[in-house]
Amino acid sequence: MANAGPRPAPSRPGNGEDMGAGIGPVLERPSRRRWPDPSLALVGTTFWVVLAFIVVPLGVLAAVSVHPGRFMTFPPQGFSLRWYQTLLTSSQWLEAIRNSLVVALGSAVLATSIALVLALVLDRYPVRFGEYMRRLGMMPLFLPPVIMGVAFVAFFYEIGFSGRIENLIIAHGIFNAPFPLLLISSGLSKVNRELEESAMNLGARPATVLRTVTLPLIRADVFAGVLFAFLLSLNEYIVAFLVSGFTVVTLPIEIFSSLRYSFSPVIAAASVLFIAGTGFLVWLADRLAGGLWD
Amino acid sequence: MSQVDLVEVTKTFPGGVKAVDGVSLTVRQGEFLTLLGPSGCGKTTSLRMIAGFEQPDAGRVLIGGRDVTRVPPYERDTGMVFQSLALFPHMSVLDNVLYGLRMRGVSRTEAERRAREMLALVQLSGYEHRRPHQLSGGQRQRVAFARALAVNPSIFLLDEPFAALDAKIRDELQVELRRLQQRVGITTVFVTHNQREAMTLSDRIAVMRDGRIEQIGSPQEIYEDPATVFVAGFVGMTNLFRGHVVERAGRRVRVKTEEGFVVEAELGAGTGNGASKDSAAAGDVAPGKPVTVSVRPESVRLEPRDQDARGGSPAGVDPSGGGQGGIPVTVDLIRFVGELIEYHLYTPGGQEIIGTYQRGQRTLSMGQGGAAIVRFDPKEARVLWR
Numbered sequence: 252m253a254n255a256g257p258r259p260a261p262s263r264p265g266n267g268e269d270m271g272a273g274i275g276p277v278l279e280r281p282s283r284r285r286w287p288d289p290s291l292a293l294v295g296t297t298f299w300v301v302l303a304f305i306v307v308p309l310g311v312l313a314a315v316s317v318h319p320g321r322f323m324t325f326p327p328q329g330f331s332l333r334w335y336q337t338l339l340t341s342s343q344w345l346e347a348i349r350n351s352l353v354v355a356l357g358s359a360v361l362a363t364s365i366a367l368v369l370a371l372v373l374d375r376y377p378v379r380f381g382e383y384m385r386r387l388g389m390m391p392l393f394l395p396p397v398i399m400g401v402a403f404v405a406f407f408y409e410i411g412f413s414g415r416i417e418n419l420i421i422a423h424g425i426f427n428a429p430f431p432l433l434l435i436s437s438g439l440s441k442v443n444r445e446l447e448e449s450a451m452n453l454g455a456r457p458a459t460v461l462r463t464v465t466l467p468l469i470r471a472d473v474f475a476g477v478l479f480a481f482l483l484s485l486n487e488y489i490v491a492f493l494v495s496g497f498t499v500v501t502l503p504i505e506i507f508s509s510l511r512y513s514f515s516p517v518i519a520a521a522s523v524l525f526i527a528g529t530g531f532l533v534w535l536a537d538r539l540a541g542g543l544w545d
Numbered sequence: 546m547s548q549v550d551l552v553e554v555t556k557t558f559p560g561g562v563k564a565v566d567g568v569s570l571t572v573r574q575g576e577f578l579t580l581l582g583p584s585g586c587g588k589t590t591s592l593r594m595i596a597g598f599e600q601p602d603a604g605r606v607l608i609g610g611r612d613v614t615r616v617p618p619y620e621r622d623t624g625m626v627f628q629s630l631a632l633f634p635h636m637s638v639l640d641n642v643l644y645g646l647r648m649r650g651v652s653r654t655e656a657e658r659r660a661r662e663m664l665a666l667v668q669l670s671g672y673e674h675r676r677p678h679q680l681s682g683g684q685r686q687r688v689a690f691a692r693a694l695a696v697n698p699s700i701f702l703l704d705e706p707f708a709a710l711d712a713k714i715r716d717e718l719q720v721e722l723r724r725l726q727q728r729v730g731i732t733t734v735f736v737t738h739n740q741r742e743a744m745t746l747s748d749r750i751a752v753m754r755d756g757r758i759e760q761i762g763s764p765q766e767i768y769e770d771p772a773t774v775f776v777a778g779f780v781g782m783t784n785l786f787r788g789h790v791v792e793r794a795g796r797r798v799r800v801k802t803e804e805g806f807v808v809e810a811e812l813g814a815g816t817g818n819g820a821s822k823d824s825a826a827a828g829d830v831a832p833g834k835p836v837t838v839s840v841r842p843e844s845v846r847l848e849p850r851d852q853d854a855r856g857g858s859p860a861g862v863d864p865s866g867g868g869q870g871g872i873p874v875t876v877d878l879i880r881f882v883g884e885l886i887e888y889h890l891y892t893p894g895g896q897e898i899i900g901t902y903q904r905g906q907r908t909l910s911m912g913q914g915g916a917a918i919v920r921f922d923p924k925e926a927r928v929l930w931r
């Protein structure tokens with residue numbers, strides 16, 4: 252009773268609510284501060300510097316990609332989309348794009364499925380050694396990709412199953428599972444257990460509860476997991492390079508190997524396309540996360 | 546509409562907490578029974594064992610005479626309202642109410658007819674397509690009632706459904722719940738730690754403490770004839786005087802309090818009849834036995850006292866026990882609580898006594914610091930085991 256109603260604003264460390272209340276008036280009445288806060292200025296500067304470091308190279312890349320000549324040149328001498336045309340007609344580049352998309356999609360679905368099953372089992376049932384299983388699921392996050400890659404190569408070689416696109420899908424599926432696992436676990440922990448019990452009380456069997464209550468409540472997290480794993484697979488080079496065994500070429504591998512033999516602006520064009528695709532997915536993820544509910 | 550029986554039910558949680566300890570209880574057909582007790586006494590666990598969410602370690606649960614101890618929750622046919630209400634946030638109000646009907650394979654049109662009928666019953670027609678988060682607390686509450694009752698369960702279970710609501714809405718919904726329950730005629734188990742809520746709603750109350758049932762009875766029985774000191778203190782306000790039996794004649798018992806005053810009280814019908822194992826039988830009340838006398842504030846009567854006669858034996862008090870004595874007090878505080886006037890009094894030994902008068906009733910013209918004698922009718926005072 253005593254702490255109902257508006258509270259004075261002094262911020263008490265360790266109490267999130269009060270911290271928020273303390274920040275409120277500052278945001279509403281910035282004019283009360285006569286001098287800019289030096290730490291705020293530092294944050295601002297850092298932000299712009301970081302942004303510049305990201306945007307400037309990308310700008311250069313985009314500029315280079317429209318250079319009509321045969322070698323990457325900055326600033327570009329003229330404007331031409333011929334390298335984009337080359338990119339989208341060359342069977343080599345198209346193959347790489349196709350491979351990348353197939354691997355990314357397949358491994359994203361695989362990673363999210365692994366994560367979903369693991370998260371559900373660990374969260375809903377008192378499994379023995381459950382914590383160890385979770386750590387096992389998270390392990391790829393902490394191992395160097397080179398080691399993971401070598402391990403996969405050795406494994407696929409041993410079972411006599413190397414150099415196929417499925418290998419890459421499986422490798423990326425396992426390698427990228429920690430991210431959907433984190434997202435889905437945190438989503439599940441926010442689902443009130445009483446919702447599931449309530450469904451059961453109304454006559455739903457456990458499988459029906461999962462389908463009609465639990466999954467709909469965490470679908471935003473599942474979607475975010477798929478997108479995340481998709482992006483990570485699309486961008487991943489080291490594991491892909493090792494596991495592909497020179498037979499399956501993905502976009503990052505193609506970009507990298509092209510760089511070794513030529514300096515053609517088609518590489519820049521591929522990179523720009525790549526970044527545009529990634530940007531679109533990030534935007535999509537953002538839209539979905541905000542709009543999945545209603 | 547069925548009877549519920551708990552037979553010697555015990556539940557110990559991993560970690561050793563004995564949440565429910567040998568509880569036996571029968572909820573009669575169509576009855577509104579409340580499990581009342583302080584937080585942590587095992588009310589929720591008992592309710593969850595009836596619904597099937599917890600398995601008892603020992604004992605049996607019967608619904609309508611059928612042993613359902615090992616039957617999973619989705620085959621038990623109970624309608625439960627959870628403390629958090631647990632409305633599905635991703636479904637409309639209508640879909641929430643439809644859920645149970647669909648699970649039972651009721652056809653879409655029939656289910657919808659039934660769901661709309663239930664929503665009309667709880668006065669929520671027109672809200673079918675809202676989401677739970679677009680409703681007020683009281684409206685959400687009514688959706689939870691409608692959802693639980695739509696499937697026509699044989700038992701209605703409610704776990705502190707009003708805890709999160711403010712007093713006014715709580716009162717309205719209590720009336721509405723009672724009306725709904727009587728209209729449907731459903732056997733109901735209601736859980737609360739709020740004794741007023743229990744008193745106003747229930748046909749019978751089971752008072753729980755530390756995983757056991759202390760007493761079961763109608764609200765009036767529980768109030769007028771508490772079986773134990775705990776029940777007397779938990780249900781309504783009371784004044785307790787510890788002492789020893791001096792003399793007993795039938796139901797009438799004379800008790801010398803620890804401060805040395807002699808008071809008279811009666812054995813109630815409930816004394817020693819509690820379900821709790823440590824309440825000894827009323828027949829054992831004999832001279833020399835330690836007991837406690839419980840007097841409700843409304844039974845406390847004040848008479849003026851001559852302040853000078855303070856030393857030794859206070860005026861009007863007969864420590865030898867001849868006739869009905871009284872307890873000398875000083876008035877510490879007078880409060881006006883709604884239609885009641887509440888006197889806070891202190892004995893010479895510093896024990897607080899509270900007495901209440903209806904407003905307009907004849908009272909003493911006495912202010913703070915005044916001296917008085919507390920008396921009470923032995924018929925309205927209960928002798929209890931400590």
Ligand SMILES: Nc1ncnc2c1ncn2[C@@H]1O[C@H](COP(=O)(O)OP(=O)(O)O)[C@@H](O)[C@H]1O
Pocket residue numbers: 558559560562563564582583584585586587588589590591
């Ligand atoms: N799932 C659980 N695991 C361990 N202890 C529990 C669990 N549920 C309840 N308890 C304990 O059992 C006792 C009774 O709990 P509960 O039935 O919820 O009481 P009430 O509803 O009367 O407040 C408490 O001591 C509580 O801490």
Ligand SMILES: [Mg+2]
Pocket residue numbers: 585588589590
């Ligand atoms: Mg509880």
